[in-house]
Amino acid sequence: MSKIRTLSDLQNNLDQEHAWRLQEIANLKNVVRSNNGISQKTAVRAAVPLLYAHWEGFIKRSATYYLEFINNQNLRYSQLKTCFVLFGFKGNIHTLSNSNAVNASIATLDFLREELETKAKLKIDSAIKTESNLNSKVFNNIIHSIGLSQSTYEARYNLIDESLLRRRNHIAHGEYLDLSAEELRSLADEVLILLRTFKTDIENAASQACYLRNTATIVASQAE
Numbered sequence: 001m002s003k004i005r006t007l008s009d010l011q012n013n014l015d016q017e018h019a020w021r022l023q024e025i026a027n028l029k030n031v032v033r034s035n036n037g038i039s040q041k042t043a044v045r046a047a048v049p050l051l052y053a054h055w056e057g058f059i060k061r062s063a064t065y066y067l068e069f070i071n072n073q074n075l076r077y078s079q080l081k082t083c084f085v086l087f088g089f090k091g092n093i094h095t096l097s098n099s100n101a102v103n104a105s106i107a108t109l110d111f112l113r114e115e116l117e118t119k120a121k122l123k124i125d126s127a128i129k130t131e132s133n134l135n136s137k138v139f140n141n142i143i144h145s146i147g148l149s150q151s152t153y154e155a156r157y158n159l160i161d162e163s164l165l166r167r168r169n170h171i172a173h174g175e176y177l178d179l180s181a182e183e184l185r186s187l188a189d190e191v192l193i194l195l196r197t198f199k200t201d202i203e204n205a206a207s208q209a210c211y212l213r214n215t216a217t218i219v220a221s222q223a224e
Contacts, residue, residue: 004068010206013065014199021054021195025188032181044184045171051191052168055160056134058195063128063146066202070211071122078116081213083147087122089115136160147210148201159190 004010028047035043070084077085089112128145131138136157143150164187170177205211 005072010069048167056130060128067124077120
C-alpha cells in the first residue's frame, strides 16, 4: 500500500478495499443461488463466516487508512481532536494513570504538555482493534476512537450481534445452523450497507477535516 497523503489517495484505497469485497460477496450470493438442496445449505453455512470476515476486515482496514491519512497531514497534536491524540500518547497516558510515584506522574504530564505542540505521529500498526469479535460494542469503540457518529449504525447493532456474529460463532464452533438462502442474501445485503455507510462516513470526515479541533486551522497547517 502506498502512502496515503491526499484525499484522492484515501479515496482510491477505500474504493479498492470496498470493490473486491463487494465482488466477492456478490459471488457468494451467486453460489448460493446456483445450488439447491444439501449443496445450497452447505454454501449458506460457508458464506456466513466469510461475510463476517469482510465486515471485520473492511472496518479495520478502512479505519487504518483514515488514520494514515491524518498522520500525513503535517499537523500538531494540539490541532487534532482528542480521540486522535490518544493514538500518539496512549502509552504515556497509561503510565500517568497507573503510576503511584509522584515524580513519574509529573514527568509524564510534563512530557504530554510539551509534546502537544510537536508534529503528530500516530501509532497506526495496531491502533484499530477488532478483537477478532467485532460486535456492536467493539465497533462502537472504534467509531468513537476515530471521531465518527454512532447514530447511523445503532439500528443495526442487533443485526451485527445476532444475525451476523452469533451465527458466525455457531458455525465456527462446529454447530449446526439452519439458515435459508433468502436469509443469507438478506444478511449479505445488510453487510454491504454497513460497509458502504462506513466508507462514506470516513470519506465525509476526511473531506470536511473532522479530525481537527478547529477546521479553520487546516489552511494554516497545509501552508507550513
